[in-house]
Amino acid sequence: MGEAASEHKSDHVVNPKGLTSEEVTRLLAEHGPNVIAEDKPNPFRLFFKKLWGPVPWMLEATLVLEIIMGNNIEGLIIGFLLIFNAILGFMHQQKAQNALNMLRTRLQIMARVLRDGAWKQVASSELVPGDYVHLRVGDFAPADLVIAEGQVLVDQSALTGESVPVEREPGEVVYSGSVLRRGEASGSVTATGSKSFFGKTAELMRGAGSRSHAEELVMSIVRYLLLMDAALVIAILIYAAITGLSLLKVMPFALILLVASVPVALTATFTLTSAVASLDLSSKGVLLTRLAAIEESAAMNELCSDKTGTLTLNELTLSGMQTADGVDDADLLLMGALASDERTQDPLDKAILARLAETGVRAPEKTGFTPFDPATKRSEATFLRDGETWRAVKGAPHVVAKLAGADGEFWETAIADLAASGARVLGVAAGREGALSFKGLIALADPPRPEARGIISDLRQLGVRVRMVTGDSMATARVVAAELGMEGVVIGGRDEIAKGDICDIYAGVYPEDKFRLVQTFQNVGHTVGMTGDGVNDAPALKQAEVGIAVSTATDVAKAAASMVLTESGLKGVVEAVKTGRRVYQRLLTYTLNKIVKTIQVAVFLSLGLIVFRHFVVTPLLVLLLLFANDFVTMSIANDNVRVSREPDIWNVRVLIKTSVIIAIAWLVYIFAVFGVGKDVMGLPIPELRTLSFLGLVYSGLSNVLLVRERSYMWSSRPGTYLLLAIVGDVIMVSVLAHFGVFMAPVAWSAIGLLLAFTILFVTLLDLIKVPLLRSPSSRPVEAGAA
Incomplete structure (x- = not known):
């Protein structure tokens, strides 16, 4: 070295x-x-990776089996769908990666x-x-x-x-x-x-490498669905063995059944939805260091916010001074300026140095300088006066007074008077080495941000309670809190904070106290957001579910945080909460839809074969069904949603109960469609398969409209892309069914009746869904696309 x-x-x-x-x-x-x-990955290699994996393998095996059986047209179509699915997945992966790259360039x-x-x-x-x-x-x-x-x-x-x-x-x-x-x-x-020597530069972006809690939760549910499908496939194989059904005919069907259960679009949907949302947030003053922060923002219900620069303007002006006996204002100001440094760009230092510059007094050359340390709550400098080395110290009044041996109680009244207007008060001491004397107090006015009161109210309406955290005195904290409309219990001092009591305003806080504050709220079940800017804030920012580095934060604080604000104030936090809740609603829609459709399709295809002794839908039509569903599933990422007025938390019990009940209802629907076609309309098996295929497609599209809205379906308009995808799917499969492309043709009258029955059925099902999903976290307050 x-x-x-x-x-x-x-x-x-x-x-x-x-x-x-x-x-x-x-x-x-x-x-x-x-x-x-x-090193940029080769796009051709990325594309061919889409053809390598469990799902592509099953499709490729099906393709081979179809060709062996002489079904060349079916094999060709499966090959086309395989390539098309790879192209679709590649395009969405590139879109998500481009969003992450854009975010990385902004998070510098x-x-x-x-x-x-x-x-x-x-x-x-x-x-x-x-x-x-x-x-x-x-x-x-x-x-x-x-x-x-x-x-x-x-x-x-x-x-x-x-x-x-x-x-x-x-x-x-x-x-x-x-x-x-x-x-x-x-x-x-x-x-x-x-x-550079190591050829490495630091980076704040942590990317999307690890799965979020929500994605892990959904994957655990999907694993249970795969187990259900595996059991159904085993039942089909046993049935085939007992009845003498050819394995060459059953195997493609069994493979396609498994493919229908695998969440092909899960990872792409989660990543794409989060990446697009994070890019949108970056234009609103919020940069995410990890995509999972969006999920945690949706669930956040407590926000511990710094006062200075976040709730206040951080535009400090010297508003008053209180000198000790025998000390004049000029000397007090000079000593405070000596304990400051322009290079740090600290607002406190800049305000004091600006006032000294106005007086025209030239400060002596410093021989040493120790910047402000949050752990000691002071900064200091050494300089020469009359040939002797002197020290100048400024910082928290009680810290500096104790260091100089001053009577702390005597100065309490003066501190309270200066802090009565909400000013930030600093103590200043100076003297020869080993002989510091307290010079007095400097008050710096830092008015509340004009928009802060409204933002705190907005967060409160979203179910997020804001707690003020400041290193200033209790008197200053009370005044500023009152101006911001924050009322409640105020505690100050490390001993009080260490007790773990929950209050509204915390004064006299050291950076290391923030870590304990986060744990205090987490221990009683809250999802916590914490703002911070210093190196000593990093443990608290990392511990909090939503660590928020403010615009003036150090690099270490930014690296520890989940998100970085590029603008002062809490406006970006409001946007993050709303965006997080929009993302939650979209992912909940995707998850509900996936569970419902997996149960409906898998059980219908399996029981249909066993009960009716023939394929109710051919393997080719199942693939067409998946193809039609993929367009709609991807469109969920851009759907219009409404923001909840309470934190959104994944409730597995409600999720599974609701999905299973809706899936059972759709099973009743599709078996009714098959039964009416068979026994009432007297349709032959090929046309029954077409009718069943149409029923699965129509019910699948209707189910998306059903589960995307926590209230009644007509309460909000679907996103344009989602609406176009649904209408496009309906037109495409209806035309294919009528003209007999890949299936037996059916009359327009049968297609029209089926559509009408589907609309009636989903309207009735909507009446059942609303009470199932009704919960405090489901109440919408506003509409809008992210």
């Missing part, structure tokens, strides 16, 4: 003034963007860089060798850089596997992708992108 560092140091000259825009343009053209080019690490003589934030991908960058606690190193100022503790475990952090001093290299655990530093970029 040392050799690598020395090589970089010897080859690189630090320019503490940074680069100009012209130099950046030239170097960017020469070195390229600060990214690692990913930002860097504080000195350009054209001014500090600014730019995307890390725009860094070039020679850029002068400032790093603080919680940042990912955006490129290889040699430290010019400061001393830091660096975690390189993601690069080297070494779990122990290492110290880095001026002249030493911090490698791209490592994490700053302590201290602040400025340095010059030595290498970017693939030319």
